[in-house]
Amino acid sequence: MTTVPITLPKNYLNQDYTLWSWLTTIDHKRIAWLYLVSITFFFFLGGAAATVMRLELATAPGDVVESETYNRLFSLHGIAMVWFFLVPSIPATLGNFLLPLMIGARDMAFPRLNLLSWYLYAIAGVFALTMVIAGGVDTGWTFYTPYSSLFANGQVVLAVVGIIVAGFSSILTGLNFIVTVHKMRAPGLTWMRLPLFVWAQYATAIIMVLATPVLAITLLMIALERILGIGIFDPKMGGDPVLFQHLFWFYSHPAVYIMILPGMGVVSEIITCFARKHIFGYDGMAFALLAIALIGFLVWGHHMFVAGQSVYASVVFSLLSFIVAVPSGIKVFNWAATLYKGSVSFETPMLYALGFVGLFTIGGLTGVTVASTAVDVHVHDTYFVIAHFHYIMVGGMVMAYFGGLHFWWPKMTGRMYPDVWGRIAAITIFIGFNLTFFPQFILGYLGMPRRYHTYPDEFELLNALSSAGASILAAGYLLPLAYLLYSLRWGPMAGPNPWDARGLEWTTPSPPPEHNFDRIPIVTQKPYAYDVPKRDSDPA
Amino acid sequence: MAEPTLRHHLGIWLTLLALLGLSIASAFLELGEAKAFVTLSIAVIQAFLIVTFFMYMRKAAPVPRIAAASGFIWLLIMMGLILTDYRTRPEDMMLGRLLPEPAWESPPQGAVPTPLAKNRDYGNPAAIQPTPDSERGEGAPSKPDTSAGERVYRSVCIACHGQGLMGAPRAGDQAAWEARSKAGMETLVSHAVNGYQAMPPKGGHPELSEQDIRGAIGHMLSASGISIPVRGDRQD
Amino acid sequence: MTYQSAIPTRPDTLEQPASQFDSLAQQHQADTLGMWVFLASEILFFGGMFMAYTVYRTAFPAAFEAASGHLNLGLGGINTAILLTSSLTMTLADDAVVARNRRATAIWLALTALLGTIFLAIKGIEWREEFREQLAPLFGRPFVFPEPHTDQARLFFSFYFALTGLHALHLLIGVVLVLVMLIFTLRDAPHLDAKVIIAGLYWHLVDLIWVFVFPLLYLAARHG
The missing domain is CATH 1.20.58 (Methane Monooxygenase Hydroxylase; Chain G, domain 1)
Incomplete structure (x- = not known):
């Protein structure tokens, strides 16, 4: 080891290099990294399952895997992607890293609880991996009864216990966010001066805290049914499998908003930065986030139009579902209005953010389509629905996650990635994504049902297109892995504020010191003062 | 204070x-x-x-009050909307109405064979109980066995034919079955076995025999008040 | 942003807040809010099972009424009284800790833990009784119900064991928590008042959940 020529200022990364210092850290920035590494693992695990599925579906006959294996693959894909990647993705990584920085705090309100969240996540991950090694589950990620309670042949108990533990990890994260936003804001940082990213994390945290426990108890009832042999959803005793769906979707529909609201927060930050303009309609944007979180709780029944739910309930849920489109529409229009007459530049994060807006709009509009009671009967459980929610979750959330990662990467690591490669990856992902999932809208509308490993010959062309797109998408996801890792060592130094962005997090050095701020800043103005000339005395 | x-x-x-x-x-x-x-x-x-x-809610600050209240309010949201469903279901779909005769026996845990095992035998989920070959009369087609047919109907066909989903004729809908019965029993059986429009082959249950299907159709016909001449009927 | 805390803080305290906080008052407010947010999610955790129970009870009123009659109302009632009393002793422990009376705090905490343990013991006796009468549909054991609606009575007892078991687990955690507080008191740990009061919030919530479990399960029957 040669001597280091210049001494870097102490920051959160070079405090200590031992593994032990990482595993016992209570620094929110390091915990963010623990999450980042673990969710990346699950992202590629779920992605691998998806790759095998698309390989199977490239041709009509079921020739790559058996139907039972296929069932286990799509279940694994769903479980890994939903609970081990999407739900913790932005909140637990970017949220953990940025929330205290953005509100001018030294750390989260409960740093130890924050670490406990990660350990719970890790334990849940061990359960999930054990489940995979022991043979997986064949119920799908939804664990519908009676598949999961009476007929399942897989490791349902391992899977649901893992998800319950992951759920508590997510509850504790949400709790920490709520208390941090309420109690840890810097002086002068009133609610209406909060960055929209913080609003988005706050709205997400509310859903995490109020919806996740219902998932936990519901899956616990499944576990009890299997372990103790009691019958809570067993029709023989008078149990109602549809009740499971009600309770499950009471969590899992709001969970969709857990997966999209943080993305909206990220995109708001990026668009306003690269349009060099104040965000259009800040108040509306903030309240739209809360409105989506609230209304998101009232719409779950639109998953159950053909499940035996009463038609009256279906109508109520359908109308309530249409209402969610209003705040979502407000957001899309405001992003567009922010771009209008802005000095738009197309750095890597901006490409992802623009991709998000377009794809989320398609996903949202098709969401209104499937929320219509009559149309849903036709497209329910077809690839139309698959395409719809992948436009929201992959086209929306994953795009936003990558956008956020590229936007704040210089802050997190102190180093810059090669922007050319970043743009190439962003465009590859956008093209690959659309080629993968747009044909699925058509397939679904033609009647191809989800969750089959074989299909009639006439669907082969569209499926081949989709599989071809998936291979482009996979390449697009591997690129950032390569150049981001490269940048950790060889990337040029980024400086505290490479994008000339506003916001408290950009006033600290990159990477930030362990306690974030040498002096707690005092905030005197609204966020996103891009159109106001920046003075040296302005902290944000 | x-x-x-x-x-x-x-x-x-x-x-x-x-x-x-x-x-x-x-x-x-x-x-x-x-x-x-x-x-x-x-x-x-x-x-x-x-x-x-x-x-100490009496002394608490507004935010903890809101936090506490939201726990109860969200519980009320859940109860309200779920009960909206249960309270407005049609009479014959009410939970509890279907119960006096359970439609099928739950298999004891572990009774369903593990599909990954080598000798795969989906054939016999206890749920459906197709008629064993030994109990079948010689020389099918024969008279539909409506009591066995009812069993098959209640475990499989009812999913769509119970309410008339996706264009399926509802059991008990005389007009709908009248029109279809004109095609003859054999056509109905062949449609049901091979699939027809939205109807999947054998209702999506390949373990059912043609005899089971025949019985189920017979049951739905008689439930709709229609009798239809069947080739096996001659002796009667 | 300055409103009063549920925890009565003493201005003369010499204790320092944790490093991420500016003041002890801020820390106490954060702790209280955090506990309440957790309790809100606990309400929904039990709420999911209450919901399922409600659906089935309205669907099978006769069966649930009959099955409820086989529970031991006497022991259930005594247990409810014990839990309500334990909430009183917990509150008295709060008062003592605010008054910096460590001896009284320790006594009230010990009493609270003891009442919780008695509750669990009585619950155990009840469960043993139900196992003996073959009313426990657990682990494939035979379920014998001397009245009609056997299957739905089985559903009732599934809920009975799931709900009371989950509650007992929470109470067990509560007892351990109170014992930890007792150790803190004996060692005169820092921030003792905040710790005891926040542990108390959890204890009261477990009591509050039982206040609903009791009428739902035990009082569903037709008595007298």
Whole structure:
């Protein structure tokens, strides 16, 4: 080891290099990294399952895997992607890293609880991996009864216990966010001066805290049914499998908003930065986030139009579902209005953010389509629905996650990635994504049902297109892995504020010191003062 | 604000115990439907006292109050919307209405074979109980066995034919079956076995025999008040 | 942003807040809010099972009424009274800790833990009784119900064991928590008042949940 020529200022990364210092850290920035590494693992695990599925579906006959294996693959894909990647993705990584920085705090309100969240996540991950090694589950990620309670042949108990533990990890994260936003804001940082990213994390945290426990108890009832042999959803005793769906979707529909609201927060930050303009309609944007979180709780029944739910309930849920489109529409229009007459530049994060807006709009509009009671009967459980929610979750959330990662990467690591490669990856992902999932809208509308490993010959062309797109998408996801890792060592130094962005997090050095701020800043103005000339005395 | 005194706490505690006594006493009264309402109302009052005084909500700041309230409000949202479904289901779909004769037996756990095992035998989920070959009469086609048919209907066909999903003729809908019966029993059986429009082959249950299908069709026809000449009918 | 805390803080305290906080008052407010947010999620955790129970009870009123009659109302009532009393002792422990009376705090905490343990013991006796009468549909054991609606009575007892078991687990955690507080008191740990009061919030919530479990399960029957 040669001597280091210049001494870097102490920051959160070079405090200590031992593994032990990482595993016992209570620094929110390091915990963010623990999450980042673990969710990346699950992202590629779920992605691998998806790759095998698309390989199977490239041709009509079921020739790559058996139907039972296929069932286990799509279940694994769903479980890994939903609970081990999407739900913790932005909140637990970017949220953990940025929330205290953005509100001018030294750390989260409960740093130890924050670490406990990660350990719970890790334990849940061990359960999930054990489940995979022991043979997986064949119920799908939804664990519908009676598949999961009476007929399942897989490791349902391992899977649901893992998800319950992951759920508590997510509850504790949400709790920490709520208390941090309420109690840890810097002086002068009133609610209406909060960055929209913080609003988005706050709205997400509310859903995490109020919806996740219902998932936990519901899956616990499944576990009890299997372990103790009691019958809570067993029709023989008078149990109602549809009740499971009600309770499950009471969590899992709001969970969709857990997966999209943080993305909206990220995109708001990026668009306003690269349009060099104040965000259009800040108040509306903030309240739209809360409105989506609230209304998101009232719409779950639109998953159950053909499940035996009463038609009256279906109508109520359908109308309530249409209402969610209003705040979502407000957001899309405001992003567009922010771009209008802005000095738009197309750095890597901006490409992802623009991709998000377009794809989320398609996903949202098709969401209104499937929320219509009559149309849903036709497209329910077809690839139309698959395409719809992948436009929201992959086209929306994953795009936003990558956008956020590229936007704040210089802050997190102190180093810059090669922007050319970043743009190439962003465009590859956008093209690959659309080629993968747009044909699925058509397939679904033609009647191809989800969750089959074989299909009639006439669907082969569209499926081949989709599989071809998936291979482009996979390449697009591997690129950032390569150049981001490269940048950790060889990337040029980024400086505290490479994008000339506003916001408290950009006033600290990159990477930030362990306690974030040498002096707690005092905030005197609204966020996103891009159109106001920046003075040296302005902290944000 | 003066610090709460011991006497104050004892007062709350005695009130809680008195309410408990009242609640138990009301359980012995003939209150009928209202009993659950009375006992749960008392529980709500007790909960209110605990939250307000023992959990210091009376002195709490607004935000913890909102946090506490939202737990209860969200519970009410869940209960309200779920009960909207259960309270508005049509009479024959009400939970509990279908029960007197359970449509099928749940398989004991572990009874369903593991599909990954080598000798795969999906053939016999106890749920469906297709007629064993040995019990079948010689020389199919024969007269539909409507009691076995009813069993098959209740376990499989009812999914769509029970309510008429996706264009399926509803069992009991005389006009719909009248039109279809004109095609003849053999056509109906062949449609049901091979699939027709939205109807998947054998209703998506390949383990069913043609005889099972025949019986189920027979059951749906007779439930709709239609008798149809069948080739096996000659002896009768 | 300055409103009063549920925890009565003493201005003369010499204790320092944790490093991420500016003041002890801020820390106490954060702790209280955090506990309440957790309790809100606990309400929904039990709420899911209450919901399922409500659906089935309205669907099978006769069966649930009959099955409820086989529970031991006497022991259930005594247990409810014990839990309500334990909430009183917990509150008295709060008062003592605010008054910096460590001896009284320790006594009240010990009493609270003891009442919780008695509750669990009585619950155990009840469960043993139900196992003996073959009313426990657990682990494939035979379920014998002397009245009609056997299957739905089985559903009732599934809920009975799931709800009371889950509650007992929470109470067990509560007892351990109170015992930890007792150790803190004996060692005169820092921030003792905040710790005891926040542990108390959890204890009261477990009591509050039982206040609903009791009428739902035990008082569903037709008595007298």
